Amino acid sequence: MEASAAEKSAESASYTYWVREATRDAAPLPVPKKIEPAELCNQPNQTHLGSAWNRAGTWEEKNLNTWASDRIKELLVSMGFLEFSGGRAEVEEVTRCYGDAFLVIVRNKKRVGYTYELTLKVKGEWLIGGEKKKVKGHLDVLEFTFGELDDLQIQVKLSDEDIPREEQQRISQDLRLFLQPLREKLLQFEEELKAR
Secondary structure (H helix, E strand, C coil): CHHHHHHHHHHHHCCCCCHHHCCCCCCCCCCCCCCCHHHHHHCCCCCCCCCCCCCCCCEEEEECHHHHHHHHHHHHHCCCEEECCCEEEEEEEEEEEEEEEEEEEECCEEEEEEEEEEEEEEEEEEEECCEEEEEEEEEEEEEEECCCHHHCCEEEEECCCCCCHHHHHHHHHHHHHHHHHHHHHHHHHHHHHHHC
């Protein structure tokens, strides 16, 4: 008799003791129902952004780094030649394209963003001391982010050190004129990113 009293006190101490005594007027347990593929097609189309698993559009993030890096390189190399008073130059290659680009869906609203740093290899020809000389260098584009292209800055580094200092300053000043076409290409990139 003592054992049954101990068992009863152990049972009453359990947090699920009330489940064992279900009554007739309790709600029935739900029965699973198999959904047929035809039923899925007949459901009304709800407009939602993002993946099929995220119908509520709560939170979803996509990494767009590969697409963004490739697209930035493609756009910047397509700038072509810029003509200056004493020469001309072009972007030969994007040697460094480092950063992140992403698409986020929050509460069924799409938001995009990116942060990048670039190094562009440039080559050109300038009239120096009465003769045309080939000049090579790099344009470093410091960190820039979505919506802040008005603050874009570039630093010019020339590879040829045998050019006189005054001429180096003039060529550097000319190469800084790449800023405006660079800004235009990156604005085009932002528009394409928003459309994704």
